[in-house]
Amino acid sequence: MTDGTWITLISIGVTMFFMLGVPVFLVIGFWVVGCSFVLGLPLDNIGAALADVFTDGFALLAMPLFILTGDLINKSGIARRLSDFAYACLGWIRGGLAMASLGACGLFAAISGSNSATTATIGSMLHPEMVKGGYDERFAAATAAAGGTVGIIIPPSIIFIVYGFLMNLPISELFVAGIVPGALMVGGMQLACWIICRMNGWGHLIRLEFNRVLKTAFGAWLGFFAIGLVLWGIYTGKFSPTEAAGVTVGFCIIVGLICLPLHKIMGSKSEDRPHSEKGFAEMLVVQGFRLTEVPSITARSAQITGILAPLIAVSVVMQQILSVLGAQQVIGDFVTNMGGYYAVLFTAMIIVFIFGMVLESLPVTIILAPILAPIAHSIGVEPVQFAVIFLVGASIGFITPPYGLNLYVASGVTGVPYFKLLRYTVPYLVALISVWFIVALVPELSTVLLPER
Template sequence: MTDGTWVTLISLGVTVLFMAGVPVFLVIAYWVIGCSFVLGMTLDNIGAALSDVFTDGFALLAMPLFILTGDLINKSGIARRLSDFAYSCLGWMRGGLAMASIGACGLFAAISGSNSATTATIGSMLHPEMVKGGYDERFSAATAAAGGTVGIIIPPSIIFIVYGFLMNLPISDLFVAGIIPGAMMVIGMQFACWIICRINGWGHLIQLQLGRVLKTAFGAWLGFFAIGLVLWGIYTGKFSPTEAAGVTVGFCIIVGVISLPLYRIMGSMDPNRPIAEKGYSEMLVVEGFKLTEIPAITMRSAQITGILAPLIAVSVVMQQILSLLGAQQVIGDFVTGMGGYHAVLFTAMAIVFVSGMILESLPVTIILAPILAPIAASVGIDPIHFSVIFLVGASIGFVTPPYGLNLYVASGVTGVPYFRLLKFIVPYLVALISVWVIVALTPELATALLPNR
């Protein structure tokens, strides 16, 4: 049999394994190993490639710190304060708590810069509250997964840094370009959430009160400060995104340790009571932690990193094999042959969407950005605008089966099986794709905040 036949058979075999419930990391690893034998690549080459990813991968250097930041924000009470503020603003509407969780994802993304950390933190914190509030547990988990997609669009974003490095674009411009599209993604998902909750009658309503909004806003000032700290440090060049994550980790540790005595003095929040039934004073309470708890928090972050990092690493090796198979050349010729501006634009979007269904955003960016971005520029698409189009599409892949990394993360932190989430992710996919098309057809949404544009 020819090499192409063997690759096809291997691909079908790992697809069967995936459908049987084999972890996606093993599925991709089996495909990589099988194709390596077919193409005459040694396993030493795979080991060397994996080693290079972990030792030289710029984006991965920041990932453990961003994930740790998310866990510390959760334990220190900052995430809950941000969530309480969002709920005080939206709780008067049907589905207000679910909409607030999406809003909290947007606020959290502005600190962590990670889709998986956003999903894990907000999902683990608000999923139990939503279930107690009468929401379907599958919908609650799907909401956390969908909200996490903005983690790589709202700045700071590791993927924007990788994209800017690959395509020689100003990182600060890419960050600014992601602000409006990221906000639109949040609003679009909240609208879809409101429709679904209104149809099903989910969620307890609370009265919109200016006092509640102001008090929760005051209680969330540490969260707003953390957001401002990250953005100020990166935009002014005071520190790199990796250093920003380290600074934020230190800030969250200080807040968490100081908050614990305050938490004990003010009285604890009853975890069995829905947020809608809590008074102002309870909503302002922080949780905090002891210094002796930091190793356990770090271990939890390390466990999540241990799940994600090998998956990303194997996906990067997968890119090498796809390149040897000639996939990059085929894609370039196909897109170039489509013709004009809109044909190239929508063809590129379709390729990113399909790739996001089976690969993580980092390999998608590494493989496709150097191919598609020059083609897009050749037909007149603004490079900054295309970067936003590309990465919004890659973010949608986080909730698109069969890969859907956020779906796996949400399943892990909520205990809801992966395949039970799929039905309830569809409305969010519709909302995200609609926003994506609007952003693609309206360059001003990405460039309006940029100087000299």
């Protein structure tokens, strides 16, 4: 048989593995090893790629640190305080709790930088509350899944770090460029949520009370400080994204350890009492965690990093093999031959969307960004703007079947079957795709906060 036939058979085989639920890392790994044998490429190339990712990628050190940050703010109780503040602000609107969960996703994303961590944390906290509040459990789970999409857009963002590493772009500028589009994504989903909840009459309303908003804002001060610390440090150039991640981890550990004894003095059940019964001193302190819990929190974060980092490495090798096969040239020629500015840009967006339906954002970025970014630059799209366009499209894939990673995460933490979530993601998909095209058509949304060059 010819090499092309063997590669086709290997591709069909790994596709079947993917459909059977084999982890994406193993699927890509099997394809890479099989194609390497067929093409006569040395297998030590895979080891070299792994070594390069772990030893030469200083920027990638931020990835495990931001993952750890997400786990720390969840364990310490900071994430709960952020969600309480969002509910206090929006609970008086029909669908307010669901809208608040989307807002909480945005706030959590502004510290953690992870879509799956955002979905898992906010979903596990607020899904039971939404069901008690009169929401359909399937819609509540779909809301958590959709809210997690902003985890890779609102800075800090793990995938922006990867994109900047691959395309040699300033990660700090990518972070700043994601602020406005990320906020628009949250706002678009909240609008869709309000329309659906108003049509179905979902959600129990609470009164808008200035005292409640003030108390919850005061109670979430540690979360706001962490967000401000990251954005201030990166935007002013005081520290790099990697250093920002390290500073944030240190801040969260200190807060967790200091707050635990103070929280015990004020009463271990204070978190469960209504906000109206809490004093400002109680709102000032979160529940914290013990020093002995830090290793287990770190181990959980390391498990996630252990999944993502090898996936980056094996995807780099996959990109090299596709280059040898000429696939990148084929895709590049196809996009370039579409014609004018908008035809090329929209074709690139469609390709990102299709790949995002079947692959996680990391392999999508590693495989497609080196192909599409130079083409976009050649037609006049600013590189940082295209990075935002590219990654907003990749983020939509998190709630787009058949892959839809956030749907699997939401199903896991809420107990709602995967396929029952699908119909309730449609309004959010419409909202996100609408925002995506707005971001693509209005470059200023991505560049307005960037410093003068």
